[in-house]
Amino acid sequence: MIKYVFFDLDETLFDFPTSERLAISEVLVKFGISPTESTVKRYSEINRYCWDLLELGRITKGELLEKRFVILFSELCVNVSPSDAQAVYENALGSHHPLIHGARELLSELYGKYSIYAVTNGTAIVQDRRIRDSGLHKYFDGVFISERLGYAKPDVRFFEAAFANIKDFDKKLAIIVGDSLRSDILGGKNAGIRTCHYNPVGRANETDIMPDYEIKKLSELPGLLKEL
């Protein structure tokens, strides 16, 4: 039986690539750089690389926020303050909240049957705004953001801090659903709860992190949860 469902946000409920594309384009335009497809794509690669470093514990979240712009602007040979770019980016990112297909319907179906929580390594100010503006806030019993808890997924302390906020919490009745093997699935395993990998494109697992369950579409989740 499952009572508590923890959802990752970016690329699990929120369509992060679309938000990111819109936000970085706004940053580039703001600083007089043409938002070409290749520049936008390159930013995305750099950002992914920086998040990988964060998930491996090699950089801090604060370093990540500026490092991605330091790398991008140095490659573009332009002189823009990374902290100014970060401020524009954060504001732009918070203003976009496209959802993964079926995300709202999924939450609406699970609402009332399970306690639903968001668990995200995103930036608090950005995620708070997107959760509110997208209307997803009404489905969540709690929102746990790494910046506030002081630890990020997959650190077990992130999950322990989240669990401590839930009255009568029981790990045996909990599952995490997320797209990232390294943060969501490993984090869930570290924390001793069940794990469901959301893998829409059927990406090959190149890690030794094995999720308990895998879904390709969000619409598969209610049926899975009922069986557990």
Ligand SMILES: [Mg+2]
């Ligand atoms: Mg994610």
